[in-house]
Amino acid sequence: MAADTHANNHVRIFDTTMRDGEQSPGASMTATDKLEIAQTLDAMGVDIIEAGFPIASNGDFEAVRAVAGVVKNAVVCGLSRAGVKDIERAGEAVKGAVRPRIHTFISTSPIHMKHKLQMEPHQVLDAIEGSVRAARNLVDDVEWSAEDATRTDRDFLKRCCEIAIKAGATTINIPDTVGYSFPEEYGALFKDLIESVPGADKSIFSAHCHNDLGLAVANSIAAVQNGARQVECAINGLGERAGNAALEEIVMALRVRGDALPYRTQIDSTKLTRVSQMLSRVTGFPVQYNKAIVGKNAFSHESGIHQDGMLKNNQTYEIMRPEDVGQGATHLVMGKLSGKHAFKEKLRELGYELSDNELVDAFTRFKDLADRKRHIYDEDLVALVDDALSHGADSIQVKRLRVVAGTDGPQTAEIDLVIDGQDVWRTARGNGPVDAIFNAIKAATPHEAQLELFQVHAVTEGTDAQAEVSVRLSENGRAAAARAADADTLVASAKAYVAALNRIMRKRDPRAHPQEMGAA
Numbered sequence: 001m002a003a004d005t006h007a008n009n010h011v012r013i014f015d016t017t018m019r020d021g022e023q024s025p026g027a028s029m030t031a032t033d034k035l036e037i038a039q040t041l042d043a044m045g046v047d048i049i050e051a052g053f054p055i056a057s058n059g060d061f062e063a064v065r066a067v068a069g070v071v072k073n074a075v076v077c078g079l080s081r082a083g084v085k086d087i088e089r090a091g092e093a094v095k096g097a098v099r100p101r102i103h104t105f106i107s108t109s110p111i112h113m114k115h116k117l118q119m120e121p122h123q124v125l126d127a128i129e130g131s132v133r134a135a136r137n138l139v140d141d142v143e144w145s146a147e148d149a150t151r152t153d154r155d156f157l158k159r160c161c162e163i164a165i166k167a168g169a170t171t172i173n174i175p176d177t178v179g180y181s182f183p184e185e186y187g188a189l190f191k192d193l194i195e196s197v198p199g200a201d202k203s204i205f206s207a208h209c210h211n212d213l214g215l216a217v218a219n220s221i222a223a224v225q226n227g228a229r230q231v232e233c234a235i236n237g238l239g240e241r242a243g244n245a246a247l248e249e250i251v252m253a254l255r256v257r258g259d260a261l262p263y264r265t266q267i268d269s270t271k272l273t274r275v276s277q278m279l280s281r282v283t284g285f286p287v288q289y290n291k292a293i294v295g296k297n298a299f300s301h302e303s304g305i306h307q308d309g310m311l312k313n314n315q316t317y318e319i320m321r322p323e324d325v326g327q328g329a330t331h332l333v334m335g336k337l338s339g340k341h342a343f344k345e346k347l348r349e350l351g352y353e354l355s356d357n358e359l360v361d362a363f364t365r366f367k368d369l370a371d372r373k374r375h376i377y378d379e380d381l382v383a384l385v386d387d388a389l390s391h392g393a394d395s396i397q398v399k400r401l402r403v404v405a406g407t408d409g410p411q412t413a414e415i416d417l418v419i420d421g422q423d424v425w426r427t428a429r430g431n432g433p434v435d436a437i438f439n440a441i442k443a444a445t446p447h448e449a450q451l452e453l454f455q456v457h458a459v460t461e462g463t464d465a466q467a468e469v470s471v472r473l474s475e476n477g478r479a480a481a482a483r484a485a486d487a488d489t490l491v492a493s494a495k496a497y498v499a500a501l502n503r504i505m506r507k508r509d510p511r512a513h514p515q516e517m518g519a520a
Ligand code: KIV
Pocket: 020, 105, 145, 146, 147, 148, 173, 175, 176, 177, 178, 208, 210
C-alpha cells in the first residue's frame, strides 16, 4: 500500500442520504427533516454528512446551512459542480459548520464529456484545476469526484486525480456512477490509482457506488480492501435509480467480518434501525421486510428447524444479535393503566426525549389508543410518537371523519378539517371509502396534487393492530410523501393524505413556513 492514509484501518463513513438519497424520485426532504436526520447521523458517529446540493434551490441551500449550524462532530459537506457560482454557493452554505467541506465534481468519461458536458478532455482538466482551487480558497477540506469514473479512460483518470490533488483536494472520490463495475474491477482500480497517482499517499481515496446491478455494497468493500478509506453510502440504500450502497450493510459487514476485513468505523450500530425507520417515515419509502440489517424480518425465524436451533443456541442461525443493530425483541409494554412517568421512561428507552408539551400530547394519544387496543407494543409507541412529532405543526389537520362503506354503495365520507384554525366540513362520494375520503379532502381544500402512492401496513400483528399508511402526492414535478398511523385504517389514510398535502404546500411557498427553511 502506498502510504499511511491507506494503511490506517479507519474507514470514514460519508453519508449521502440527504443529497444522493434525496435525488430519488419522491424522496425529497424538508429542512426540518434534514435537521432531525443530521442530528441522528451525528450522534451515531457518521464522519461526513453530505447535506445537499446548495445551488439546486434556495430550499436546498437553507437546509445545508441549517444542518451546518447544528452538527457538532461530523464534517458537513455541500455538493457543487465545477462552476465558480456553484462552489461559492456551497461554500456559503457550509461556512457555519464546525468542520465544513466542499465536494466538487465533474464528469470524466468519454460519453459524459462528449454528450453531457460537450467539453474536450483538456477543458475538463482545466475545470478540475480551477474548481478545486476555487473551493480551497473557501475551505481547507475539499473533496473532488470524477463522475462516471468507472467508464473513464484509465490514464486520463489518473491525470484528473493528479491535477485535483495538486490543486488542493484532500479526498478523491471515484464513483461507480452508473453501477456498472464488478468488485474485482473496482478494487483493482483503487489499487492502481493509489499506487500510481502522484500525491495519492497524501489523499483519502473514496468509494461511491450505485446499486444498478445489486453490487454497490460488494464494490464498496472491494474498494476498502484495496485502500479506500472513505465510503459514501446512504441509509436504507436510498439514492438515484436503484440507490447507493446501504450504510447499515457496509457498517455491519465491516464489523461482523472483522476476521476478513480488518477495518473499523466509528458508527454506533445500535442506532441503525432507528435512523432507518426515521428515514422511512420522512420519505414515505417503506423498508422492505427482508432488508438486510434493518428489515422487520432480518432477525425473524419462522421454520421449526430454525426455531429449534435458535432455542438451543442463537448462533446457529444468527451472525449478529438484533440488539447490535437496535432491533429489540417485540415487548409488551404498557396498557391503559400505565402512568405518565412510566410512559416517559419507556419513550426515553426507545430514544425519544420529548418536550413537556409534546409529552402531554403523546400521552393523550397513547391513552386514546389504549382505550381501543388491548396490547400496546414498542412499535405502537414509535408509530404514535413519530406521527405526533411529524404532523404537530401542520396547518391542515384532520379533526373528525365519518365513512359509509360496504357492499351496498355509494361509499361516502364526511370530513372535518381544521385549516389555519378554521373548521371546514365537506362530504364526498368515491369509488370505495378511501377514494371518498380523498375526494372529501379535495373538496375542503382544492388542489391539483396527484396521488402517486398509497400503501397500508400493520404496525404489529392482530386485527386490532394500528395501521400505518404512506401517501405520496406530486404537483408540478414536486413530490411529497408522508405517513400516519391510527388504529382505524381509514383515519390513518385521511391523516397521511393531509400530511402529504401539508408538505406539498410548504414546497409551494417555503416563505410561509420559515421553520421549514431553517430560518427559525
Ligand atoms: O454518482 C455520482 O457520480 C455522484 C457524484 C456527484 C459524486 O453522485
